[in-house]
Amino acid sequence: MSVVEANLDHDIHAHDEHEHHEELNFWRKYIFSEDHKVIAKQYMITGIFWAIIGAAMSIIFRLQLGFPGANLSWLKPILGKWITDTGALDPNFYLALVTMHGTIMVFFVLTAGLSGTFSNFLIPLQIGARDMASGFLNMLSFWLFFVSGLLMFVSIFIETGPAAGGWVIYPPLSALPKAHMGSEMGMTLWLASMAIFIMSSLLGSLNYITTVINLRTRGMTFTRLPLTIWAFMITAVLGVISFPVLLSAALLLIFDRHFGTSFYLSEIYIDGEALPNVGGSPILFQHLFWFLGHPEVYIVLLPALGITSEIIATNSRKPIFGYRAMIASIMAIAFLAFIVWAHHMFVTGMNPFLGSIFMFLTLIIAVPSAVKAFNYITTLWRGNIVFTPAMLFSIGLVSLFVSGGLTGIILGNSALDIQLHDTYFVVAHFHIVMGAASAFGFFAGIYHWYPKMFGRMLNNTQGQIHFWLTFAGVYLVFMPMHYVGIAGFPRRYYQFTGFDFTKSFTDLNMFISVAAIFTFFAQFIFLWNFFYSMFKGKVAPQNPWKSNTLEWTTPVNVGHGNWVGEIPAVYRWPYDYSKPGSEVDFIPQNIPHSQTPESNFPHENEYIAQEKEIEAQNYNDQFAAH
Amino acid sequence: MVYLVGILLVVLLGVAIAIAAKLQKVMKGVQPENQDDMPVPNNKVNGALWIVFLILGTIGVVASYWSAKDYFLPEASSPHGRETDSQFWFDMSLLTIAFFAVNFLLFFFSWRYQYKKGYKATFYPENHKLELIWTAVPAVIMAVLVFLGFRTWTQIMADAPADSQVIEIMGKQFGWIVRYGGVQDNKLGNYNYKLISSDNEMGIDYSDEASMDDFINPSEMHVEVGKPVLLKIRARDVLHSVYIPHMRVKMDAVPGMPTKFWFIPDKSTAQMRAELNNPNFDYEIACTEVCGRGHFAMKLRLIVEDKAAVDTWKQQQKPQLSLILESNPKFISKIPEKLRAKAMDYAPYVEEATDSTTAESGSAAATSASLR
Numbered sequence: 002m003s004v005v006e007a008n009l010d011h012d013i014h015a016h017d018e019h020e021h022h023e024e025l026n027f028w029r030k031y032i033f034s035e036d037h038k039v040i041a042k043q044y045m046i047t048g049i050f051w052a053i054i055g056a057a058m059s060i061i062f063r064l065q066l067g068f069p070g071a072n073l074s075w076l077k078p079i080l081g082k083w084i085t086d087t088g089a090l091d092p093n094f095y096l097a098l099v100t101m102h103g104t105i106m107v108f109f110v111l112t113a114g115l116s117g118t119f120s121n122f123l124i125p126l127q128i129g130a131r132d133m134a135s136g137f138l139n140m141l142s143f144w145l146f147f148v149s150g151l152l153m154f155v156s157i158f159i160e161t162g163p164a165a166g167g168w169v170i171y172p173p174l175s176a177l178p179k180a181h182m183g184s185e186m187g188m189t190l191w192l193a194s195m196a197i198f199i200m201s202s203l204l205g206s207l208n209y210i211t212t213v214i215n216l217r218t219r220g221m222t223f224t225r226l227p228l229t230i231w232a233f234m235i236t237a238v239l240g241v242i243s244f245p246v247l248l249s250a251a252l253l254l255i256f257d258r259h260f261g262t263s264f265y266l267s268e269i270y271i272d273g274e275a276l277p278n279v280g281g282s283p284i285l286f287q288h289l290f291w292f293l294g295h296p297e298v299y300i301v302l303l304p305a306l307g308i309t310s311e312i313i314a315t316n317s318r319k320p321i322f323g324y325r326a327m328i329a330s331i332m333a334i335a336f337l338a339f340i341v342w343a344h345h346m347f348v349t350g351m352n353p354f355l356g357s358i359f360m361f362l363t364l365i366i367a368v369p370s371a372v373k374a375f376n377y378i379t380t381l382w383r384g385n386i387v388f389t390p391a392m393l394f395s396i397g398l399v400s401l402f403v404s405g406g407l408t409g410i411i412l413g414n415s416a417l418d419i420q421l422h423d424t425y426f427v428v429a430h431f432h433i434v435m436g437a438a439s440a441f442g443f444f445a446g447i448y449h450w451y452p453k454m455f456g457r458m459l460n461n462t463q464g465q466i467h468f469w470l471t472f473a474g475v476y477l478v479f480m481p482m483h484y485v486g487i488a489g490f491p492r493r494y495y496q497f498t499g500f501d502f503t504k505s506f507t508d509l510n511m512f513i514s515v516a517a518i519f520t521f522f523a524q525f526i527f528l529w530n531f532f533y534s535m536f537k538g539k540v541a542p543q544n545p546w547k548s549n550t551l552e553w554t555t556p557v558n559v560g561h562g563n564w565v566g567e568i569p570a571v572y573r574w575p576y577d578y579s580k581p582g583s584e585v586d587f588i589p590q591n592i593p594h595s596q597t598p599e600s601n602f603p604h605e606n607e608y609i610a611q612e613k614e615i616e617a618q619n620y621n622d623q624f625a626a627h
Numbered sequence: 628m629v630y631l632v633g634i635l636l637v638v639l640l641g642v643a644i645a646i647a648a649k650l651q652k653v654m655k656g657v658q659p660e661n662q663d664d665m666p667v668p669n670n671k672v673n674g675a676l677w678i679v680f681l682i683l684g685t686i687g688v689v690a691s692y693w694s695a696k697d698y699f700l701p702e703a704s705s706p707h708g709r710e711t712d713s714q715f716w717f718d719m720s721l722l723t724i725a726f727f728a729v730n731f732l733l734f735f736f737s738w739r740y741q742y743k744k745g746y747k748a749t750f751y752p753e754n755h756k757l758e759l760i761w762t763a764v765p766a767v768i769m770a771v772l773v774f775l776g777f778r779t780w781t782q783i784m785a786d787a788p789a790d791s792q793v794i795e796i797m798g799k800q801f802g803w804i805v806r807y808g809g810v811q812d813n814k815l816g817n818y819n820y821k822l823i824s825s826d827n828e829m830g831i832d833y834s835d836e837a838s839m840d841d842f843i844n845p846s847e848m849h850v851e852v853g854k855p856v857l858l859k860i861r862a863r864d865v866l867h868s869v870y871i872p873h874m875r876v877k878m879d880a881v882p883g884m885p886t887k888f889w890f891i892p893d894k895s896t897a898q899m900r901a902e903l904n905n906p907n908f909d910y911e912i913a914c915t916e917v918c919g920r921g922h923f924a925m926k927l928r929l930i931v932e933d934k935a936a937v938d939t940w941k942q943q944q945k946p947q948l949s950l951i952l953e954s955n956p957k958f959i960s961k962i963p964e965k966l967r968a969k970a971m972d973y974a975p976y977v978e979e980a981t982d983s984t985t986a987e988s989g990s991a992a993a994t995s996a997s998l999r
Contacts, residue, residue: 092920096917166917171866173864173866174917180800180864180865180919181919181920266882266883268882269863269882270820271800271863275821279883282883282884283866284884317740319748319749319751320750322753322754323752324753348878348879349879349886350879350884350886353780356784357780357781360777361777364772364773367765371761371762371765372758372761372762378732378733378736379754379757384740384748385747385748386740386741387670388669388674388737393673396737400730400734403729407722407725410772411715411719414714414718414773414776416711416777416780416783417718419711419783419875419877420708420712420875422877423868423877423916461667461669462668462669472680476684476687480688480691481691484692484696484698484699487699487700488698491870491913493922494922494923495923499923499924499926500926501907501909501911502700502911502913576752579748580750
């Protein structure tokens, strides 16, 4: 749209919309849609699909770890030749399961599923935009993700199995098909899939950033953005900076695998033959991988924290405590995320001095993280808390974020990491702080915005039961795992019978497996609720949680373009809950201060003068110009 | 045992089911009432559940720790290991306090400030002083922890003492091979990965004189108690990681990039057997970097004993050169001419055998020394 058009009077725009409506056919409306809400739902459904697969895989390898030697023949119909004739799980496939579980959960569920769903859904709705900056790129982003998932899915079924060198795919293991069955065709597909995934992620991230910067409605200054949007935007920035590095790492690995280069290979003797490659460094790959890999942790966690901020404020009926401190800590975490990657590499033979530096930088992250945790808790203090399922999951998230984050202080200490590196202590740590916490963010988001997505309510009671079972389940699975780690059990072991020091804890491992299975099945409550309510749920009111943000000013069933008529202007921050003097306990962002003289603070009365100015502002209403 | 934990799970499950049943009932009873009053059903029940979770969780954490701690690794058998352990437990105790405190506040506030009809939440958007305090306090604590960690880390990663026992350990799919400098020069010779063959598994370079008496062992490493050990670590095919849990030692083995780690094993195997009251105890070396199908079974025994015992064991080991020449006499042609005479010292001396030791598998190295 041109500047001239944007300058037109807004009343005219409202009329223009009616001419804009043209019924899209089924394919354009639901499959190759450019509507951010449909794309968000596509991401969500795909994410849930992958979550089921990823979680089911973990159940299979937990069976192996909890019940070593058990007869798994009953899995033969699904796993085929990966179950031997004696009913044992093939060790190669065990590693494949571990690898796929990690890859699927980190990238497909918690990156694409979480950011893809909520960034797409909420950014336009909460900043007051008709859609994303580029609907086409957005569609492309989803379908690239879909293709990437398809490749990964295919790789599960091939003769030699999927990639199996751990989700970190360290070369030379991943570079040498002779070294490992999982490094054959499965690895090729993994790399192809990830390359496409990265493109998808970049398109998505660029779109999010552009949209937030350019398409905010009148009056929506950066300091009036909900914390969700801050978190999504900074997450997108992290992705844009770090994912290309993973792409380069993957490309070099592809060269090493197929074109005889030696980026990561040096002095290798394998399968009766000394390879000609010299001069490469496997450590180089680790640096490149973790340059993405560590920010990735925050790419999955920050959106969850953003969602939580919004939900906790709404359901405590209180402003989020320390709004600016929350933004500052998101930025601090994001910045630090880039300069701590080598704490994954303390014992790789990296220069010990680097280890000292990275320990220092890593432990600094504890400070902004602590600020966030304390701010959440203070937000609860003297609130009037409503335990919607979303609220329960958000409080649960804070608990997991704290419990899991604390052990990070141990692992970030290079001296202590010597013993704990690659043990179950690490597994316990990151599953709580990033895996479960982010998954809780996903659940919280779905419970909170489901009414906006589908125009119907989820069943609250089922949601509450789902929460308590999952919350207990997560702690029951991962708390005992710390003990296994302190006892020195290495991760990615097919079984623990080979060593004397891993002979103990057989019953604890069994306990963990039982708890994992229990938690897995608890998720079916959610699945039932999710699909049942889509058709039979109670019809949602316009603003079921009495929330302040703009998405609740849209109609119950949001159409193309989100708002009928003009996009509302924004006059205040999103956290005016329980404001002194106000009769209602929430004042949405689109209510001008001139309408709330009873609750305005002295300095806010000055804003009244600016209201006319805000209303007169030009803004990018994509529908306005036609 | 962990039965306690098991019982806890059952209890929790029971509670969960009871609550689920109750929730359903409560919901049925409450639903007809006005929706404006209570935005969601069961607010009270959920509020109470935070306290239930807090209590059960605290009991669970304490009890499970109590039952699990007997199965943790015994006290470290190396000074640096005891140092990192004590630091671990120091950090851990600080973190446990934080863990209980923060979760307590979170759960307690959730219960305490649950929705009450007619109550208005306190509008409390910021308090700079409070924020400053809880930024500064973690920062100071972190500074202390970084300092402690830094000190320990620097000590551990410092250069090995000059009198260390130098042992090379090489990871391969799927096992370890250790190499000693031999009993004559006690010096590790060069190696080159291109020389690796089924005869010469570590690619020992016999154009280096120091290599001649080197012996290797694929199942055991013997070290002298109380004396520093310097491990020179390398990998033949893919990444591996040398992990000696009881010594708190871990370092990756990287193809093309030798790494090292030194430590002092100050408790002998015999001493550990007595302390743990377990006559079968053995130190073990494992792999902690996923390396393929057999990753979980890359085991090497580590025997810590006194000097005399280590020396005897070393005497019993045949230099690899002897073993190679025994099975493949033509190998001598691969050795540079000027060193062949010396290499022949290590050849099996079937022809020129004098009297005693041919039949015994004993000490080729010792005999060849006596021949000179």
